[in-house]
Ligand SMILES: O=C(O)CCC(=O)C(=O)O
């Protein structure tokens with residue numbers, strides 16, 4: 621597929637998604653907070669009770685706050701602190717050495733205004749990374765592959781003397797999130813009345829990219845619903861993978877499209893993560909779980925930092941509608957896709973020049 625074709629497919633896809641949102645409902649759109657402490661219980665009904673809440677949030681909003689998730693507040697504050705150090709103290713020439721054009725799959729430093737979803741050139745600056753063997757406390761199965769099936773992770777790290785502890789803190793955070801994501805996969809399985817280990821075999825060497833993101837303070841702050849938003853941090857999009865676990869600093873900016881086609885702010889809630897459904901989960905569930913359109917606009921004079929963790933499955937696995945979500949009256953809406961290839965195609969159309977991350 622050419623870049624133009626892929627881009628037009630993406631635009632059409634998002635447009636259709638926006639148009640298919642019903643506008644006749646007037647119900648409130650306050651995303652729920654799900655406290656998952658009971659999900660760590662050895663008692664199945666406790667885990668099922670949490671899974672039911674996940675089902676209801678995923679089938680309606682596609683977003684929820686995750687409370688009592690077990691990731692330590694210290695890990696969260698340390699990784700945000702490293703993000704600030706990276707973006708604010710690492711000199712430009714050192715960032716250039718990590719420029720993602722040197723990596724086939726978008727790992728490394730992404731300068732501001734490098735990407736564009738849906739035509740908006742984005743103000744964000746990012747540092748992207750993916751799975752490495754020592755990020756997985758279980759040891760994994762040693763079969764990790766990148767998007768195209770090759771074994772190269774493409775990660776690039778600043779020199780230890782430039783940012784002491786940077787990689788180590790990311791490693792610790794990533795390992796904790798990987799553990800949490802496997803726990804959530806089991807709850808998602810229960811939420812669909814499937815065996816808890818349904819997703820275990822496709823999460824033995826999960827692709828899972830993550831990133832640190834910096835959104836500069838607004839130069840010309842506009843309220844939500846201003847007629848035109850020029851300072852788009854990340855343009856309207858859906859996440860490609862299974863579900864995203866988002867940590868952010870206390871500065872708001874995340875906005876989601878509600879059923880009336882209006883943007884609603886999802887401000888950070890201290891001690892929680894924001895979790896949202898991505899396209900793989902939508903495809904597995906034949907559209908039952910909503911991969912909701914969202915974006916980031918920093919409307920404040922504070923700087924925003926965030927660390928999204930794009931929970932995925934093994935990139936060499938196939939994502940195919942789950943049999944429990946199809947019937948004669950509700951045939952599958954989505955053909956099977958290979959996880960890595962699907963992401964590659966979606967990712968390739970997001971750069972400003974349309975050349976994609978793959979272009980050297
Ligand atoms: O930074 C955020 O708050 C969310 C970013 C996001 O939606 C993404 O990177 O996919």
Ligand SMILES: [Fe+2]
Nearest residue numbers: 857858859914
């Ligand atoms: Fe996103």
